[in-house]
Amino acid sequence: MLSYRHSFHAGNFADVLKHIVLVEILEHLTQKDKPFDYIDTHSGAGLYDLYSETATKLGEHQGGISKLKNDKWPELKSYFDAIDECNKDGKLRFYPGSPLIAAQYLRKKDKAWLYELHPKDFNLLKQNTARHRSIKVMNEDSLSNVLGLLPPVSRRGLILIDPSYELKTDYEAVFRLVQQAHSKFATGTYALWYPVVDRQRINQLEKRFIKSGIKNIQRFELGLEPDSVERGMTASGMIVINPPWQLKDKLNQLLPRISKALDAGEGAYFTCDQLVNE
Ligand code: SAM
Numbered sequence: 001m002l003s004y005r006h007s008f009h010a011g012n013f014a015d016v017l018k019h020i021v022l023v024e025i026l027e028h029l030t031q032k033d034k035p036f037d038y039i040d041t042h043s044g045a046g047l048y049d050l051y052s053e054t055a056t057k058l059g060e061h062q063g064g065i066s067k068l069k070n071d072k073w074p075e076l077k078s079y080f081d082a083i084d085e086c087n088k089d090g091k092l093r094f095y096p097g098s099p100l101i102a103a104q105y106l107r108k109k110d111k112a113w114l115y116e117l118h119p120k121d122f123n124l125l126k127q128n129t130a131r132h133r134s135i136k137v138m139n140e141d142s143l144s145n146v147l148g149l150l151p152p153v154s155r156r157g158l159i160l161i162d163p164s165y166e167l168k169t170d171y172e173a174v175f176r177l178v179q180q181a182h183s184k185f186a187t188g189t190y191a192l193w194y195p196v197v198d199r200q201r202i203n204q205l206e207k208r209f210i211k212s213g214i215k216n217i218q219r220f221e222l223g224l225e226p227d228s229v230e231r232g233m234t235a236s237g238m239i240v241i242n243p244p245w246q247l248k249d250k251l252n253q254l255l256p257r258i259s260k261a262l263d264a265g266e267g268a269y270f271t272c273d274q275l276v277n278e
Helices: 011-028 053-058 074-084 097-102 119-129 142-149 172-186 200-212 247-261
Strands: 036-038 046-048 094-096 109-117 135-138 157-161 189-196 215-225 235-241 269-276
Touching: 011 074, 011 097, 011 157, 011 189, 011 215, 011 235, 011 247, 036 097, 036 142, 046 235, 046 269, 053 097, 074 094, 074 247, 097 109, 097 157, 119 135, 142 172, 157 172, 172 189, 172 200, 189 200, 200 215, 200 235, 215 247, 235 269, 247 269
Parallel strands: 036 109, 036 157, 109 135, 157 189
Antiparallel strands: 046 094, 189 235, 215 235, 215 269
């Protein structure tokens, strides 16, 4: 039984990077009139109360979203708009997870498919997305089931893969999943989140992607501290296949400023690179 609950971590520095990338991809998909499918393989609860007992226990949002003041970031307007949509009085209390951010971009013709395995988070996800008719929530193991959705009827879409990496085998499993998914739907955009807890695992994951034969892969990573085996997650990143054309330039400009705004210490760094060419 998995024990990870995202409510302990919502709005932390890793969520900030992940959700900025998510918003950029969704904006790009909605620029065209054609419908698209959004698939979230690891959805979480969808919405988090930053004042809840779980969120306040670690207070991780204080080193993440709570450090960014929206009036200072015109280039992140869409990201802040997605958060404001969940806080009608203008004060930051609720932080939207990936499903509720995506829900804000869905037009009538678009569809979303959300997987969540944890029974409690699944129930919350169901409640939090109940008013969105084009969203289907599934209390299933995405690793064994998501391939059945591919390629989507729309032939356009984003697959967000955001595991908790509770099992060491998850690193290998998500790589295989992306590889198989890509062989069924090569034109889709894939965004895979990873934590830097043990650098060797990430180096291995990166090598796998480089050797995979999949083209057009970018990587974005934000580190608050240098690598360390003792300090838990010091950095996190996103591997994006078939990214929007402007994503890399935008993050190249944003990440140094975000790192500064998050008061990242000495040894902080960011990476924006093209792992595999188009
Ligand atoms: N994507 C969410 C967001 O950005 O707001 C956060 C997701 S959280 C990091 C990972 C979630 O994946 C957890 O809620 C966990 O219960 C769920 N999970 C883990 N393994 C899964 C699997 N094989 N299939 C579906 N959900 C899974």
